[in-house]
Amino acid sequence: MLSITQSTSPGICRICSAHCGVLATVTDGKLTKVTGDPDNPMFKGYTCAKGRALPEIHNNPARLLHSQKRQPDGTYAPVESERAMDEIAALLRELIDRHGPRSVAMYLGTNGLPYPASPLMANAFLRGIESPMFFTANTIDQPGKQIALAAHGHWLGGDVNFNEADSWLLVGTNPIVSKAIGIPGQNPAQRLKEAIGRGMKLIVIDPRRSQTAARAAIHIQPRPGEDASILAAMINLIIREQLCDTEFLAQNVEGFDELAEAVGGFTPEYVAERADVPASQLIDAARLFATYGTRRGMVNCGTGANFAMHGSLLEYLALCLTTICGRWQRAGEPVTRPNTLLPAYTAKAQPLPPYEGWDYGERLRVRGLTDTVSGMPTAALADEILLEGEGQVKALICIGGNPMAAWPDQRKTQRAMEKLELLVTLDTEMSLTSRLAHYVIAPKMQMETPAMTQGSELIKYYAAGTGIPAAYAQYAPRLVEPPPGSDLVEEWQFFLGLAKRMNLTLFFVNFFGGGGGRYMESPPIVLTMDADTDLTTEELFAEMCATARIPLDEVARHPHGKIFDVDAVVQERDPDCMARLDIGNEYLLGDLAVVLAEDFRSARDDAAFPYRLIPRRHPNFMNSSGTNLAGLNRGKPYNPAYMHPDSIAALGAQLGTAVTITSPHDSIPAVLEPDDTLRRDVIAMHHAFGGLVAEDAEFRHRGSNVGRLVPTDIEYDAITGLPRQGNIPVRVTAGIAG
Ligand SMILES: Nc1nc2c(c(=O)[nH]1)N[C@H]1C(S)=C(S)[C@@H](COP(=O)(O)OP(=O)(O)OC[C@H]3O[C@@H](n4cnc5c(=O)[nH]c(N)nc54)[C@H](O)[C@@H]3O)O[C@H]1N2
Ligand SMILES: Nc1nc2c(c(=O)[nH]1)N[C@H]1C(S)=C(S)[C@@H](COP(=O)(O)OP(=O)(O)OC[C@H]3O[C@@H](n4cnc5c(=O)[nH]c(N)nc54)[C@H](O)[C@@H]3O)O[C@H]1N2
Ligand code: SF4
Ligand SMILES: [Mo]
Numbered sequence: 001m002l003s004i005t006q007s008t009s010p011g012i013c014r015i016c017s018a019h020c021g022v023l024a025t026v027t028d029g030k031l032t033k034v035t036g037d038p039d040n041p042m043f044k045g046y047t048c049a050k051g052r053a054l055p056e057i058h059n060n061p062a063r064l065l066h067s068q069k070r071q072p073d074g075t076y077a078p079v080e081s082e083r084a085m086d087e088i089a090a091l092l093r094e095l096i097d098r099h100g101p102r103s104v105a106m107y108l109g110t111n112g113l114p115y116p117a118s119p120l121m122a123n124a125f126l127r128g129i130e131s132p133m134f135f136t137a138n139t140i141d142q143p144g145k146q147i148a149l150a151a152h153g154h155w156l157g158g159d160v161n162f163n164e165a166d167s168w169l170l171v172g173t174n175p176i177v178s179k180a181i182g183i184p185g186q187n188p189a190q191r192l193k194e195a196i197g198r199g200m201k202l203i204v205i206d207p208r209r210s211q212t213a214a215r216a217a218i219h220i221q222p223r224p225g226e227d228a229s230i231l232a233a234m235i236n237l238i239i240r241e242q243l244c245d246t247e248f249l250a251q252n253v254e255g256f257d258e259l260a261e262a263v264g265g266f267t268p269e270y271v272a273e274r275a276d277v278p279a280s281q282l283i284d285a286a287r288l289f290a291t292y293g294t295r296r297g298m299v300n301c302g303t304g305a306n307f308a309m310h311g312s313l314l315e316y317l318a319l320c321l322t323t324i325c326g327r328w329q330r331a332g333e334p335v336t337r338p339n340t341l342l343p344a345y346t347a348k349a350q351p352l353p354p355y356e357g358w359d360y361g362e363r364l365r366v367r368g369l370t371d372t373v374s375g376m377p378t379a380a381l382a383d384e385i386l387l388e389g390e391g392q393v394k395a396l397i398c399i400g401g402n403p404m405a406a407w408p409d410q411r412k413t414q415r416a417m418e419k420l421e422l423l424v425t426l427d428t429e430m431s432l433t434s435r436l437a438h439y440v441i442a443p444k445m446q447m448e449t450p451a452m453t454q455g456s457e458l459i460k461y462y463a464a465g466t467g468i469p470a471a472y473a474q475y476a477p478r479l480v481e482p483p484p485g486s487d488l489v490e491e492w493q494f495f496l497g498l499a500k501r502m503n504l505t506l507f508f509v510n511f512f513g514g515g516g517g518r519y520m521e522s523p524p525i526v527l528t529m530d531a532d533t534d535l536t537t538e539e540l541f542a543e544m545c546a547t548a549r550i551p552l553d554e555v556a557r558h559p560h561g562k563i564f565d566v567d568a569v570v571q572e573r574d575p576d577c578m579a580r581l582d583i584g585n586e587y588l589l590g591d592l593a594v595v596l597a598e599d600f601r602s603a604r605d606d607a608a609f610p611y612r613l614i615p616r617r618h619p620n621f622m623n624s625s626g627t628n629l630a631g632l633n634r635g636k637p638y639n640p641a642y643m644h645p646d647s648i649a650a651l652g653a654q655l656g657t658a659v660t661i662t663s664p665h666d667s668i669p670a671v672l673e674p675d676d677t678l679r680r681d682v683i684a685m686h687h688a689f690g691g692l693v694a695e696d697a698e699f700r701h702r703g704s705n706v707g708r709l710v711p712t713d714i715e716y717d718a719i720t721g722l723p724r725q726g727n728i729p730v731r732v733t734a735g736i737a738g
Contacts, residue, residue: 014114109401143374144311150357166293173302245326255584307726377721474561609729638703
């Protein structure tokens with residue numbers, strides 16, 4: 001008789017930052033089922049399609065079970081991981097000897113998140129070889145968030161709690177799908193339903209009636225790219241109508257007159273024309289946000305709004321709007337995000353003053369860009385690889401990221417990847433980028449490694465409106481063994497392995513604060529690692545949590561996760577505190593003058609590019625991940641070009657028509673799909689699809705690469721280098737250009 005062993009245990013899905021508590025079933029050593037965990041007090045049984053696909057993700061036939069090495073003929077053959085480390089360490093040593101440490105760069109993508117030790121160890125390794133070239137996906141995401149916080153300062157009392165607020169403003173973000181910001185990511189649809197049931201009024205600014213916008217009390221559906229002018233108009237109106245929190249301003253804020261002056265030109269009528277929305281709606285939104293209810297909420301912006309240029313300004317205006325209305329947690333109120341696996345801290349009703357946010361540290365050789373609080377400008381890394389001369393990048397190590405799918409200017413990116421003397425990816429499959437790599441290191445997957453929620457807590461330092469709004473934590477041990485016969489390494493172990501071979505001493509630093517370490521709530525944990533270091537991931541996690549408010553052992557005693565009874569209340573400000581938040585930053589408000597001077601009419605009426613292409617997230621895919629899984633793609637592995645049905649009809653096209661989408665920079669093939677939630681003058685597409693540059697013909701299987709349409713050196717944020725990845729002017733023509 002066949003004997004079947006089966007067990008079901010609590011685990012954590014870390015595909016996105018929500019970190020849902022799940023139940024994972026392992027049958028005969030294989031992950032066979034993942035469902036929501038009804039006994040998890042935070043998620044109460046919630047998961048999404050991606051989390052439930054974790055078995056398919058782990059057992060994906062395309063998954064790499066051995067690291068791969070490119071052969072002289074361009075094919076790949078398995079290489080033993082220890083051997084790969086020997087060879088890569090030798091190659092790195094040689095490159096550093098020849099070209100200096102700056103020739104080695106690192107890029108950390110979104111799949112650092114599931115493995116909290118991975119980004120820290122990768123960073124320690126790069127510091128160990130003394131290279132400053134550490135890049136992350138953050139600077140092609142919403143780097144303006146950290147720039148704005150540096151210019152504005154932080155409120156040490158922390159965020160207002162969404163779960164208690166009476167109003168909230170969301171700008172170009174769709175948290176019901178993305179779980180990213182504003183509405184707490186822990187079952188956001190349910191959180192919003194509860195809030196609306198309580199009487200909350202949600203305001204959403206989005207050119208698309210997104211899943212979130214559909215539930216809003218006021219949905220402003222503007223032309224894309226007008227968010228800074230809309231926020232400026234709201235601030236202007238709130239100031240003119242004297243709806244500001246004057247007491248809060250008097251005690252805590254400087255720069256009010258500068259802000260009032262800078263927004264003066266943004267009248268409702270002017271912005272109504274620019275944004276193509278009714279002026280009355282802007283007025284209603286401003287009044288509602290400023291006055292409705294007693295427990296009032298905050299403003300959060302997402303990728304949609306951040307990509308349309310002026311991202312740093314936009315994020316700054318969002319903070320200014322929050323601050324003039326006094327929307328921060330006050331003395332005597334509970335702390336919204338009290339830390340659990342992070343150290344306890346004393347929240348105080350006082351500002352942490354602004355700090356240096358950009359124009360320091362390592363200088364890039366292009367576009368005058370520098371290191372910043374949001375990190376090094378990733379959109380310039382391809383240039384750093386292509387540009388010959390002193391300092392040129394010759395080697396790139398990519399951790400859980402996919403430049404060929406996700407970076408702007410795909411053609412340039414491919415030229416750069418092909419030019420590298422050494423490209424190493426740490427990836428679970430032969431991703432687009434891995435297909436150009438010299439070595440692909442095959443890592444363990446989520447359920448094969450221990451898990452904890454510290455990373456999900458940590459993101460609160462990155463932006464207001466993120467992180468877990470409760471003293472919640474969960475720890476889960478390894479739930480399944482890696483597939484039999486496989487040879488897989490955890491990412492952090494790979495870097496330790498390299499360091500040992502290169503005789504490096506590494507300083508692994510876990511810091512708790514914002515501003516890239518400039519703003520610390522508690523001292524960092526520093527671990528020294530060298531040739532004698534012998535650690536398990538479990539031991540490393542224990543070290544990373546050594547200063548936790550709730551000890552990791554205690555958290556582990558509650559396998560379904562627990563909301564701890566933490567009595568954290570915002571304290572009165574220190575009597576000698578003189579710090580102020582700044583809402584008058586000269587540089588960022590200077591960008592508002594640039595917005596005001598824009599010739600929006602010519603841009604709007606440009607017959608050569610009559611549509612604007614905007615981003616949106618796919619519920620079933622995490623950027624480029626998951627598209628090759630039948631359970632997630634449901635027979636549609638590509639990213640359609642969504643257009644309003646009337647606009648499709650006007651083109652004489654229909655569902656499934658193949659078109660060419662052309663920006664001033666480049667063009668891509670795509671498949672049309674009607675979507676009546678869109679404005680008639682926009683096209684929406686998911687990013688991170690498509691093949692390599694020569695594979696356009698496969699667009700019905702691989703989809704289309706939106707980044708192809710985006711130049712990195714024409715329109716970009718002067719501080720972060722973030723190019724215009726949204727609000728892209730395009731035209732659509734039937735048929736595929738040859
Ligand atoms: N045009 C346009 N461009 C954009 C965006 C947009 O909306 N429009 N969005 C931007 C944003 S917000 C971001 S964050 C970036 C994303 O940029 P990236 O992070 O570079 O891209 P991803 O597709 O998330 O890359 C994830 C990679 O991790 C691999 N992977 C999956 N699971 C694991 C694992 O368990 N371990 C490891 N080591 N690897 C794994 C996947 O196979 C994939 O290759 O793209 C940006 N680019
Ligand atoms: N399911 C899923 N979840 C994800 C991801 C994923 O790929 N899939 N990716 C993760 C990542 S890396 C990130 S950074 C977050 C992103 O999270 P979000 O920022 O919430 O991203 P989206 O869900 O695309 O929502 C962006 C919204 O902006 C709107 N928009 C587009 N252009 C404009 C504009 O010019 N102005 C305004 N006001 N709105 C505009 C779009 O219509 C869309 O509804 O999501 C994360 N979560
Ligand atoms: S919401 Fe995020 S963390 Fe939760 S199941 Fe889905 S992908 Fe996983
Ligand atoms: Mo992102």
